[in-house]
């Protein structure tokens with residue numbers, strides 16, 4: 001088992017020492033409630049100083065050729081490879097996800113860094129044919145400015161990396177506000193970034209601001225020096241973020257709540273479906289935005305799948321996430337436990353039947369719950385950030401798709417079927433209304449190569465792969481006249 005002290009010393013972190021104060025926030029181990037460390041919160045003035053440095057650094061960084069900027073990201077990826085086990089263990093300590101998932105998160109950082117390095121030579125613009133003789137049109141992508149990144153507790157480092165690695169090769173500097181629950185992982189990542197920046201002679205490309213949401217967070221929303229704000233969190237807070245940022249005509253990139261469903265058709269490979277559902281619903285203790293929250297079972301396999309799911313849930317090893325055999329660690333906090341328990345009470349009151357689990361096991365530990373839910377149960381429309389899985393039944397695919405889409409959120413979705421017609425119907429414009437739609441794999445665990453994000457109340461943002469990098473740059477359309485005439489577009493004659 002990995003020792004706290006060892007992880008701390010390898011990542012250059014100081015353990016707890018002395019008494020806390022109102023000006024500090026505590027990092028708490030969700031496994032046993034122990035304080036891991038205390039971190040001083042930034043004042044408004046300190047935040048301002050960080051943004052001034054981010055602006056100054058931007059003025060230099062944007063002139064560094066993009067492939068050279070890629071070199072900084074390459075070096076960060078090398079450092080992450082070297083400390084994958086330690087940083088992964090720190091994610092486990094601070095968030096409570098199991099070691100395999102903590103390391104998986106660091107791997108996700110490495111993957112997006114590798115992607116960004118390649119991208120640094122591929123920030124392509126288009127060329128267009130001008131309607132005027134002797135004219136050429138094209139577009140270029142320029143660096144945007146300092147980018148604000150506000151990340152959530154559940155992916156305390158990977159989501160920063162999706163944003164920061166792309167922003168850096170795009171020529172932007174990054175001001176990162178991590179979740180107040182996960183300051184240590186942020187400090188560890190910043191320590192790595194500082195080492196690399198110093199070595200390569202660049203400063204303040206990456207910075208961290210740690211503080212209260214209502215001081216630092218709110219300041220970022222109104223800060224015109226941050227032309228783009230990337231926010232990951234709940235739909236409710238996301239709505240507030242979008243309004244405030246758009247009031248100053250800034251751009252926001254939103255990754256908000258999910259309420260992801262998985263459809264299992266009668267003809268599905270049930271073994272595959274089972275494994276995908278259990279990982280999707282129980283993995284990360286149901287605290288991913290991509291977690292599977294609803295399973296829609298076609299009538300012919302519904303009772304068999306329900307039976308198999310109950311049997312699988314009985315085998316989930318719940319406990320200390322640092323133990324390699326554990327499959328499900330604690331929830332993040334006592335409040336998260338309360339939300340799960342009261343959510344289950346509400347589900348019962350609305351006609352849901354708890355088929356398995358849902359008991360509080362002490363501390364932040366709970367049993368994952370399976371709930372048979374009547375179609376149209378109001379609670380089905382809400383995201384509860386906990387391992388509650390609703391089971392629903394249907395007769396025809398049309399009905400399943402209607403139920404599937406009948407939620408405010410639109411992040412991730414999946415269907416299990418061997419039938420190409422069912423699969424293509426699900427992926428067609430009349431099918432899943434989500435940003436991510438999968439066939440024969442689960443709703444969570446997306447690769448970084450695709451654009452990640454969702455529709456409706458999920459906020460419409462796209463991060464990570466494909467052409468998501470464009471959000472971090474400004475597009476400029478250029479028309480070059482190399483003739484000796486000045487013809488006007490649209491054929492307008494303005495001779496005088």
Ligand code: UN1
Pocket residue numbers: 108154155159232287288289290443444445446447
């Ligand atoms: C999140 O839960 O905020 O697709 C991100 C996944 C991970 C990312 C989840 N790659 O489940």
